[in-house]
Amino acid sequence: MYYMGIDVGSVSTDVVLLDKGLNVVEEIYLKTQGSPIQSVYEAMKIVRDKYDSKQISGVGTTGSGRMIAAAITGADVIKNEITTHAIAASHTDPDVKTILEIGGQDSKIIILRDGIISDFAMNTVGAAGTGSFLDRQAERLGIEIDDLGKLALKSEVQVRIAGRCAVFAESDIIHKQQLGYSKEDLIAGLCQALARNFLSNLGKGKEIQDKIYFQGGVAANLGIKKAFEDLLQKEVIVPKHFKVMGSVGAAILAKEAVEKNGGMTSFKGFDILNAKTHARSFECNDCPNHCEVVMIYSNNQRIGCFSDRCGKYQNQTDVRFKV
Amino acid sequence: MKITFPHFGDAYIAISLVCKEMDVECVVPPLNNIATLERGTKYSPEDICLPFKVMVGNLMNSIDNGADTVAMVSSDGQCRLGEYGELLKSILDKNGYHARWILLDAVGDIGIKELLKRGESIWEGRKKSGLELLKALKDIYKVIKSIEHLEEKVHELCGYAVNPSDFKRILYDCKSKVFNSKSIAEANTVLENYHKKINKIPLNREKNPVKVVLTGEIYSLIEPFANQYLEDKLIDMGVCFSKKITIGWWLDTTITGHFKRMREIKRKNGYLNYAIGGYAKDTVEEVIEAKTKDYDGVIQLLPLGCMPEIVAKSIISEMSKEIGMKVLTIVFDEMNGEAGYMTRIEAFIDMLQRRKQYVLYGH
Numbered sequence: 001m002y003y004m005g006i007d008v009g010s011v012s013t014d015v016v017l018l019d020k021g022l023n024v025v026e027e028i029y030l031k032t033q034g035s036p037i038q039s040v041y042e043a044m045k046i047v048r049d050k051y052d053s054k055q056i057s058g059v060g061t062t063g064s065g066r067m068i069a070a071a072i073t074g075a076d077v078i079k080n081e082i083t084t085h086a087i088a089a090s091h092t093d094p095d096v097k098t099i100l101e102i103g104g105q106d107s108k109i110i111i112l113r114d115g116i117i118s119d120f121a122m123n124t125v126g127a128a129g130t131g132s133f134l135d136r137q138a139e140r141l142g143i144e145i146d147d148l149g150k151l152a153l154k155s156e157v158q159v160r161i162a163g164r165c166a167v168f169a170e171s172d173i174i175h176k177q178q179l180g181y182s183k184e185d186l187i188a189g190l191c192q193a194l195a196r197n198f199l200s201n202l203g204k205g206k207e208i209q210d211k212i213y214f215q216g217g218v219a220a221n222l223g224i225k226k227a228f229e230d231l232l233q234k235e236v237i238v239p240k241h242f243k244v245m246g247s248v249g250a251a252i253l254a255k256e257a258v259e260k261n262g263g264m265t266s267f268k269g270f271d272i273l274n275a276k277t278h279a280r281s282f283e284c285n286d287c288p289n290h291c292e293v294v295m296i297y298s299n300n301q302r303i304g305c306f307s308d309r310c311g312k313y314q315n316q317t318d319v320r321f322k323v
Numbered sequence: 324m325k326i327t328f329p330h331f332g333d334a335y336i337a338i339s340l341v342c343k344e345m346d347v348e349c350v351v352p353p354l355n356n357i358a359t360l361e362r363g364t365k366y367s368p369e370d371i372c373l374p375f376k377v378m379v380g381n382l383m384n385s386i387d388n389g390a391d392t393v394a395m396v397s398s399d400g401q402c403r404l405g406e407y408g409e410l411l412k413s414i415l416d417k418n419g420y421h422a423r424w425i426l427l428d429a430v431g432d433i434g435i436k437e438l439l440k441r442g443e444s445i446w447e448g449r450k451k452s453g454l455e456l457l458k459a460l461k462d463i464y465k466v467i468k469s470i471e472h473l474e475e476k477v478h479e480l481c482g483y484a485v486n487p488s489d490f491k492r493i494l495y496d497c498k499s500k501v502f503n504s505k506s507i508a509e510a511n512t513v514l515e516n517y518h519k520k521i522n523k524i525p526l527n528r529e530k531n532p533v534k535v536v537l538t539g540e541i542y543s544l545i546e547p548f549a550n551q552y553l554e555d556k557l558i559d560m561g562v563c564f565s566k567k568i569t570i571g572w573w574l575d576t577t578i579t580g581h582f583k584r585m586r587e588i589k590r591k592n593g594y595l596n597y598a599i600g601g602y603a604k605d606t607v608e609e610v611i612e613a614k615t616k617d618y619d620g621v622i623q624l625l626p627l628g629c630m631p632e633i634v635a636k637s638i639i640s641e642m643s644k645e646i647g648m649k650v651l652t653i654v655f656d657e658m659n660g661e662a663g664y665m666t667r668i669e670a671f672i673d674m675l676q677r678r679k680q681y682v683l684y685g686h
Contacts, residue, residue: 064662082670106663116681117674119649122667205640288354307661309552310495311488311559 002051003058003258004267005251006040006073007081007244008032008065011104011131012217013039014244015047017056018251022091024241026050036065037277037296040072044273053269060084060254062246064105071296071304072277074268077250077257082108082120084249089213090115091252092239097209100198100228100236101245102218104131109202121202131218133166137173137190141183148187152223155188157181162193169193188223195227210234215242275299284308324448325350327390327422329378332545333470334570336502337463344459344507345449350390352381355548359384364657366414372403373549373626373656374542379414386420394425394445402601402631429577462507464574469514471571473497476521478554482532482563485525491558493521530561533675536613537566538606539624540632543655544568550624550655551664562672565618567609568602594642601631610639610648619675620649622668627656649675 002017002025009032017026028046032039060077061069062084070078081103089096090112099110107130111119123130138145159181162168173186181189199208212234214225219242228236241248258265277298284293289309296304305313327350328338335351342349353359355377363380382393397408408426415422425441433441446456474494481490497517504510535557543549544566557564576584588598595607606623613621623639625632636652643650651671653664 064666080666080669080673082666083673114681116677117670118678120670120674122663205644288356290356290358309555311491 001057003251003255005247006061006069007063007246008036008069009063014247015043016244016247036068040069048270058254058258058265059267060250062250074266077253081246084246086110086117088245088249096211096213098212100214101216103216149222151184152188152191155184157185159185159189161189191223191227212236214238215245325390326392327385329381341463347449350385350388352385392423396427468571471569478564481558482561483526487561489524532563534563534618536618536621538609540629543624603631603635606635614646614648623652
């Protein structure tokens with residue numbers, strides 16, 4: 001009896017298995033590398049090697065690729081990443097009141113009261129303050145992304161870097177690097193800028209109360225955690241499964257959904273891994289909307305379809321947005 | 324003479340029906356899509372608001388299709404709409420798209436006589452009398468109101484539907500039949516039929532759907548392309564909603580209900596007491612009203628760079644905490660990807676739903 005949660009993000013694809021008591025027993029973290037179908041397959045294969053289809057009692061998907069993942073696996077629940085992150089955090093610790101989440105392509109702040117979302121914000125424009133931006137800067141400075149946080153903690157001097165926009169930040173870093181600042185100081189400055197930008201953009205007007213959870217891939221970076229703590233003057237906690245909180249939330253919701261449905265799951269089983277799955281997109285010219293319709297095929301059979309406004313193609317398949 | 328006009332929600336249905344009735348040729352621009360926007364963006368100032376870019380695309384498409392006269396409303400409001408007419412003309416002229424322009428400015432700017440003269444010149448190629456024109460305009464007003472009444476019913480009931488998409492489909496069917504009617508009278512018969520049809524859609528009154536108010540900038544609210552077809556999505560998600568700002572409402576406030584509107588504008592609400600342009604004051608008031616009418620939340624829509632709504636947004640963010648109303652602000656721009664908007668909207672609706680369950684059932 002396991003519940004599977006799949007979070008297909010822009011940068012990583014995470015799969016978790018929860019047991020009946022909702023404890024994490026399996027945690028898989030792969031790079032999406034631009035092909036969500038492939039990465040879902042890879043992750044599923046790892047799960048298949050240890051478990052068989054009957055052991056999976058429910059599946060939930062989340063992340064920006066949640067529709068594709070749901071089409072492939074036959075998910076019981078499809079949920080946005082804001083809700084799943086909140087569910088996972090309040091399940092881990094019911095006293096969490098604030099969640100700071102920084103992922104690959106976006107960042108968000110979620111305010112919880114009594115375990116329920118009472119407010120949230122997601123970064124609107126610009127890539128500054130996301131994981132992709134950090135990746136790029138680490139690469140430019142010739143540092144492994146995993147070492148970024150440790151190096152930042154070694155800094156002694158505060159370097160102020162503009163964090164408003166990725167382009168400004170980058171030119172600021174280059175400028176200061178040429179003035180002779182050490183890499184450690186530059187990185188610490190970068191972490192500060194990112195945290196400052198996050199709090200002034202997303203945290204504006206929000207009551208940030210204890211306990212504060214910091215999750216998402218970027219939470220591995222100790223430099224940013226420290227920057228948040230310095231700016232907020234509060235303790236920031238990185239939960240144990242910070243990297244995969246989205247999929248934990250999806251798995252919890254899958255359990256809820258399956259129980260509501262009388263214990264029946266719509267999971268298609270691991271046999272799907274033997275089928276060839278691919279996506280095809282085309283512009284529908286039947287009306288002036290010109291929707292860019294995406295279809296997912298498995299062994300040449302249509303298993304999913306999105307982005308048609310009239311629902312003409314979706315009606316022929318079974319995956320749809322559900323609240 | 325072939326007249327054309329930029330798209331504004333369902334306005335094209337009404338205008339083309341009057342044209343049929345008056346025997347005036349009109350060119351309806353192809354419905355808005357991403358190609359329209361791309362074309363408009365190419366010729367527009369970079370920082371102008373989204374509606375302007377779409378309109379440039381609309382008018383270029385229409386002139387390509389043979390239109391020679393452009394009719395559109397203009398205003399003296401303290402927002403960029405005031406510059407739209409002149410700027411559009413200048414841009415189109417410069418790029419070789421020539422047309423005769425009929426700008427329906429506000430009465431305060433050009434006087435009632437001039438406005439009527441300009442209004443009549445739209446129909447000067449008609450083969451009917453002035454009296455018949457007046458009757459057609461009166462009748463089309465009723466058609467507009469009837470379509471909106473139907474929409475209102477859909478928005479009110481879709482959350483209770485056994486299959487919410489039924490409502491979406493019936494609305495699309497109805498609009499396309501009204502558009503293809505040969506006369507206003509026929510359109511009225513079609514509408515009567517659909518009013519009956521809509522009552523037969525199976526409902527489940529035991530559902531407890533989330534109810535939200537849609538408010539914000541007028542173009543984003545009325546033109547579905549400008550809000551990424553948000554209403555369709557809400558219907559599909561089974562969310563009930565209400566929307567005050569419609570074409571009918573606009574006609575009422577600017578033409579028939581002018582004096583009532585003046586009183587509304589003078590009324591103070593304690594948060595934003597003065598009309599600062601656009602419909603910012605209305606937006607603020609609608610959030611207050613949503614609270615008194617027991618809605619679960621408010622979604623505010625605006626295009627990037629809309630001055631009045633930005634002011635409203637900052638007022639709302641504090642005010643909503645004071646009065647205890649949840650508000651989601653969505654800013655629309657050229658970005659066509661739906662995932663970002665959908666995540667926010669879904670999360671917002673989820674939040675309202677979970678709160679509702681929590682409060683009502685004490686989980």
